[in-house]
Amino acid sequence: MQPGNEKLVIDILETPEDYRKITYFTFLLLGVGILLPWNSLIMALDFFTVKLPSHDVDFVVSILSNGPLFFTNIIMIVFHKSFPTIKTIVISLCIMIVLNIMLPVLPQVVNSESADWILVFVVIIVMSFVNGIMQSCCYGLVGPFPHNCIASLNTGCALSGLIISFARALTLLIFPTEDGIENGNYFYGAMLYFSLGALGLVVAIVMVKLMINTEFYKYYRQRANIIEHINQQRTSQNEDPKTKLSESGPNELIDSDGEIKSVDTYYSHEKAQDVSIIDVHNNTLVLGYGLVLVYVSSLLMII
Numbered sequence: 001m002q003p004g005n006e007k008l009v010i011d012i013l014e015t016p017e018d019y020r021k022i023t024y025f026t027f028l029l030l031g032v033g034i035l036l037p038w039n040s041l042i043m044a045l046d047f048f049t050v051k052l053p054s055h056d057v058d059f060v061v062s063i064l065s066n067g068p069l070f071f072t073n074i075i076m077i078v079f080h081k082s083f084p085t086i087k088t089i090v091i092s093l094c095i096m097i098v099l100n101i102m103l104p105v106l107p108q109v110v111n112s113e114s115a116d117w118i119l120v121f122v123v124i125i126v127m128s129f130v131n132g133i134m135q136s137c138c139y140g141l142v143g144p145f146p147h148n149c150i151a152s153l154n155t156g157c158a159l160s161g162l163i164i165s166f167a168r169a170l171t172l173l174i175f176p177t178e179d180g181i182e183n184g185n186y187f188y189g190a191m192l193y194f195s196l197g198a199l200g201l202v203v204a205i206v207m208v209k210l211m212i213n214t215e216f217y218k219y220y221r222q223r224a225n226i227i228e229h230i231n232q233q234r235t236s237q238n239e240d241p242k243t244k245l246s247e248s249g250p251n252e253l254i255d256s257d258g259e260i261k262s263v264d265t266y267y268s269h270e271k272a273q274d275v276s277i278i279d280v281h282n283n284t285l286v287l288g289y290g291l292v293l294v295y296v297s298s299l300l301m302i303i
Contacts, residue, residue, distance in 0.1 A: 031156020072132025092134035144224035
């Protein structure tokens, strides 16, 4: 909804249901898609090690997968308004599908190790940048939705590792590997990992297309747009918020009692409160220290 003289209404009495949990499962699949390519790459490292014996693939992959991702997230914080969310997610998924297929195929069809290394290097960097953009858009998209949708996105991230681990175990049973570059089972296993990744991304694209046509999705996106529009008006520089609202036409909300109230009346009780560092610490105690323990335990495993 564009700012103007429109009547802004949020009807919180008739929140639509998530039809057949389409939105929930879409975010679940997007969570899977966020990490599935990287989990596929990690599980197929033995294939790249055999194909590129002169290079430290493990070390380089860890740098390539995290370095560009870090800078991409910073870029998205600054320029996020330049990336239409749904379109960016779909385009990112399409690019990652292509890259997923290219990664195992390139070392197989190119006989030069130096050329293979350059190609794999470039593909991983591009995948990292594209993946970073998609991650930012996915977490930005899920923000206005209920908590179970946010949880499903995070659950999908964890599920992707489980899927690839199962695929690796299955692959080792079907295609046992041996030392040596001539064993084709390395390639077959890598193709299985990356094909699963590509398939998961294709399903995610289909689910996104289904989700954006549901009333549940449209309701929460419109709700987010209205709140953003109100916040922009209230924080306009060098202008009185009430004057700004009155100039834009009737801005109304329907409260829980079904009564239409002005924006200022509806939000009058939501005044900013001072929050101390101690309050923040107490509210995030379990989550914060839980995350610290996860990183500590991971570090101990490496050591």
